[in-house]
Amino acid sequence: MTVDPATTDQQPQPGRTAAAAVAAHLQADIARLAATATVGILEQIDSFRGRDLPRADVDAHVRFFLEAGIRALAAGRTAATEAELEAARAYGARRAADGVPAEDVLLSFYVAFRAVWEETSDVLAQRDDLGELLPAMERTMLWVQYITSEVGAGHRDALAGASMARLAASRRLAEALDDPTVPESELHTALERLGFDPEGGFHLWVSRRTADASRLRAIQSRLEEGPGRFVVLDTPGEVVVVGQGWQPAAQAEEALLEDGGGPVGVGLVRSGPAGARRSIGDARRALRAGGGRPGAHRYADIWPFALIADVGAGHVPLLDGALDTARSHPHLGEAVREFADHGFSVAAASRVLSVHANTLRYRLDRWQELTGLDCRTYTGLITSRAAVELA
Structure with missing residues (x-):
């Protein structure tokens, strides 16, 4: 006035x-x-x-x-x-x-x-x-x-x-992120209307779950307690967080995971409207590669498995035997995962699994017998780990 x-x-x-x-x-x-x-x-x-x-x-x-x-x-x-x-x-x-x-x-x-x-x-x-x-x-x-x-x-x-204006802009952003036929200029406008710098970097998180309006507001309020700019989007079967600016990624992940929330896929930080689309794709691929296990699945950590999962039938023959084994003998797949994730250390992996080191060695040997893949070699380990993630 x-x-x-x-x-x-x-x-x-x-x-x-x-x-x-x-x-x-x-x-x-x-x-x-x-x-x-x-x-x-x-x-x-x-x-x-x-x-x-x-x-x-x-x-x-x-x-x-x-x-x-x-x-x-x-x-x-x-x-x-x-x-x-x-x-x-x-x-x-x-x-x-x-x-x-x-x-x-x-x-x-x-x-x-x-x-x-x-x-x-x-x-x-x-x-x-x-x-x-x-x-x-x-x-x-x-x-x-x-x-x-x-x-x-x-x-x-x-x-x-x-x-009402924010809700309309949020809905338009959700649509524009998912629909590649929407011109990038419209995605640019939707981001701008929500207070983002359209040319800045974007970080996206995806949780496969539904949430009522009060839950979405709670997530939004928690994220607004820290620095950075965040918008929570409600899409069919998913909750999506679009973030920009410095912010510990753990805070966004925790906001989505709390109260028994489902697994969260975490995309890479990418620039501009096209980068926002790629980051949500990263997050969804990470979720698929995570196989529904609880916790945060970061594309930066599991991108090889995410890419293999996306390639489809072209690589399935290389994995068929290992996929069957991982599905029918999940304790062997778990042994492969922990061995790979703990620096190829039998001692460290056996502690995580609460088994004797000799038991872990036996399981890795049994995996090799059933699949023909030796987890102590680079090719055997990467193929085995991909099969376990995709099983």
Whole structure:
């Protein structure tokens, strides 16, 4: 809202009534009152201070509404003018856009008008016509209630509008990420509308699960506690997180895994709208390669198996025997996995599996007998590990 002094009402004429006289006194000292109120708001309300709102902007609005309240006091009216109500709605919408919670916006009016009430008490102490003044002040309090009600309505409407716009942009982003026929320019626009830098790097996570609206909000809120920019997308059978900026990947993974969430696929960080599409593809391939096991499956760690899984029938003959063995003897496949994942150390792998080292050696030998693949050779190990992941 731009405060235009030319649109304000005529100043109260002092001397006509006791209320007008008090209003004239307050108006004469409005610069000091507004400055005091502004300091009080910035000192007492964290969201005003934490959002780094321009001091001049806060001061201009404080002064506008204080002067409007003083005019209402002088006139002895409870109803706000249409111009005042319009200004109140616009102010509520402005603070909603700044991210200031509604309760803090309303609290700021209490803080600001308290400065007026304190000043009024000093003036009243010097007067002998309280019988006339008190009803006028009560009417002014009703005026403040009308104004703050409109401020709250403006804040609420702005948030509802922003929420609908964000929901529409989120749905469009989900569609554009999944549909390669959607032009990259539309994907660029969807990312931009959600506050991302379309040319920056994107990191995507995918969890194969459904989540209700409250669960999605909980994930979004948790991610917003840290740095970076995140949007949670609800797609059929999946929850997708799009991230940008520095953020420990573990936090996004934990947010998706908590409360018994299904496995999570983690894509690579890739640049631009096309990179966002590739990263969600990474995450889904990692999920497939993970075979439904719980936990986070990072494409960076299992990309060879993810690629083999994507290639399809062309490589199946190389894996047929090992796939059958891994499916029919899962304890042998588990031995192969832990041996590979623990530095080819029999001692380390056997500790993880809680078996004797000789038992692990026997299982690796048995795997070789059944598949013809020696896990102690590079080719045998990579083929065996791929079969275990795809089984």
